[in-house]
Amino acid sequence: MKIRKAKKKDVPFIVAMLANDPLGQKREDFQTPLPQQYIDAFENIDNNPNQELMVIESNDRQVIGTLQLSFIQYLTYQGGIRAQIEAVRVHEDFRGKGIGKLLFEWAIQRAKEKGSHVVQLTTDKQRPDALRFYENLGFKASHEGMKLHLH
Template identity: 65%
Template sequence: MIFRKATINDVAKIVEMIADDELGKSREQYQIPLPNEYLRAFQNIDADQNQELIVVENENAEIIGTLQLSFIQYLTYRGGIRAQIEAVRIKKDQRGLGIGKAMFEWAIERAKERKAHVLQLTSDKRRPNAIRFYESLGFKATHEGMKLHF
C-alpha cells in the first residue's frame, strides 16, 4: 500500500468513499461534476500545514482508502499537539482485508513524527462496528463528546 497526500484529482474518489454508507448518504452529495464546496474545502485543507488529507493506493494505483489528520496546537499538556483523525474510509470491496489497521498504524506513526502527544477520534454512536474496531486498536472512550450542529 502507498500512503500519499491527496491531490485535487483525488477529491471525487474521496467524496465517493465518504458518501458510500448510510450516514454518508444522508449528508454528502456525491455526483460528477462534484459540487464546488468539496473543491473549495480541498483547497483550504491543502493550504493548511496542519491538515493532511491522505489517500491509500493499492499495487494498481487504485485509491482504496482515505483519512484526514489534523494537528491542533494546545496550551494544555505543556503546549502539546493533538492529532485528530477523521473521515477514515475504505472502499467497500476492500474492507476486512487489514487495510484499516494498516491505515491506523500509519496514522499513529505520522502523529508521532509530528510530535503529537495523543491521537484522538470521534465516531458516531450508530457505528458500533467502527467503535469496536477502534477499541481493538487501543483507543479508549475516556471523554464524553458533544456536538452542536448548525
C-alpha cells in the same frame, strides 16, 4: 499499497467513499461533476500545514481508503499537540483486508513524528463496527463527546 497525500484528482474518489454509507448518504452530495464546495475544501486543507488528507492506493493505483489527520496545538499539556483523525473510509470492496489498520498505523506514526502527545477520534454511535475496530487498535472511550450542529 502506498499511503500518500491526497491530490485534487482524488477528491471524487474520496467523496464517493464518504457518501457510501447510510450516514454519509445523508450529509454528502456526491455527483458528477462534483460540487465546487468539495474542491474548495480540498484546496483549503491542502494549503494548511496542520492538515493532512491522505489516501491509500492499491497496487494498481486505485484509491481504496482515506483519512484526514489534523494537528491541533493548544495551551494545555504545556502547549501540547493533539492529532485528530477524521473521515476514515475504506472502499467497500477492500474492507476486512487490513487497509484501515494500515492507515491507522501510518497516522499514529505520523502523530509521533509531529510531536503529538495524543491521538484522538470520534465515531458515531450508529457505527458499532467502527467502535470495535478502534478499540482493537488500542483507543479507549475515555471522554464523553458532544456536538452542536449549526446547519
